[in-house]
Amino acid sequence: MSVDAKMHVLICGGGVIGASTAYFLARRDVSSTVIERAGIACAASGKSGGFLALDWCDGTALEALARRSFALHAQLAEEIGGDWAYRRMTTYAGFAARAGRRSAGGGYHLNWIDDDVSLTQRLGGQQTTAQVHPGRFTQALxxxxxxxxxxxxxxxxxxxxEGERVTGVDVDGETVTGDAVVIAMGPWSILAAAWLPLPAVFGLKGHSLVFDTGADVPAEALFLDYREESGAAHAPEVFPRADGTTYVCAISSESPVPLDPGAVVPDEGAIERLEAICARLSPVLARSPILARQACFRPVTRDGLPLIGRLPGLANAYVATGHSVWGILNAPATGEAMAELIIDGSARTVDLASFDPARMRPAAAPRVRNA
Ligand SMILES: Cc1cc2nc3c(=O)[nH]c(=O)nc-3n(C[C@H](O)[C@H](O)[C@H](O)COP(=O)(O)OP(=O)(O)OC[C@H]3O[C@@H](n4cnc5c(N)ncnc54)[C@H](O)[C@@H]3O)c2cc1C
Structure with missing residues (x-):
């Protein structure tokens, strides 16, 4: 199919995946309406780490998507106006010893990190790891x-x-019409399983803090193992950002996803525990004001791979979700491939076969409303 100048795509969900799809459609002069319940990047796309890695998905079905996305992130930072704090980072792994037990002494010493934290491995350098401010990136797209x-x-x-074709989307009691529809509502995509043959999508909750650390913390990302006094194990991720803030996430839970994305709140006690962890990891974090205490849900599927493709049995209905911990990284190549799929009938830049929604059975029998 050639580019249809009159084609108009309805994108359900204004997270990073919906925004990226809209952006890459726009690059091909195809118009879209992004239908968003609460606000652009109001959910995980605004509250996640924004960490990017070139080769951490190598050897998995995500390899090509991640590598293409890593390159596109660098390209977009040059091409698009706006500042979303894109920068390259050096990335370390290590562990924090229990209070009172000094660690054996690690291979790397960072002067903003507590002496009880051992950094044992360098996971990536400026060529392979980077970051964005995810909310600002989504807004910029x-x-x-x-x-x-x-x-x-x-x-x-x-x-x-109308038969095999979707002709519109119900929005607040009104029908918005279009030539194709993309479900990109993150963990809320499961709602669409009532209307379309869509495999199950779940939400896994994560908690995070944003500190006002100022410009003194260098571009050094940390992936740590941490054990609380109770014995509970956590894997805090620490990302100092170019805007003078430092983002830390940890403490996951399987709390239910509320219907309203605006109603997502931290689990009881989780923020206090995360604050205590941060105070142990770094004297800089211990003394810095906290700008945000938040929680969000990452979208996951049964087999851990995203759903990116056309829905079985339908001519013009698509899904792009389930990116789990790599949604910010993989948004550019997902949006690019979605635009190719919708406009040209198949994706050229990345092979989407592993992400075909037809690989899993639908979550529920769709209830169909005909035009
Ligand atoms: C704590 C944490 C840290 C993370 N860190 C990273 C990281 O460092 N790097 C990385 O690559 N990824 C990271 N991720 C993963 C990444 O954030 C997600 O994969 C990504 O944001 C998912 O984007 P999305 O657009 O699919 O969904 P979302 O961001 O959830 O967007 C879905 C949108 O749909 C809207 N919506 C819901 N219901 C409706 C409705 N009925 N009608 C209209 N709109 C609706 C919502 O309001 C929302 O804006 C992290 C995730 C978490 C939880």
């Missing part, structure tokens, strides 16, 4: 998609079909 992409604030509550 939406902005760069103008004037081709419109934002419609509202709750997607159904799909309108």
């Amino acid at each position: 939406m902005h760069a998609a103008q004037p081709h992409a419109a934002l419609r604030l509202g709750r997607v509550s159904g799909i309108v079909r």
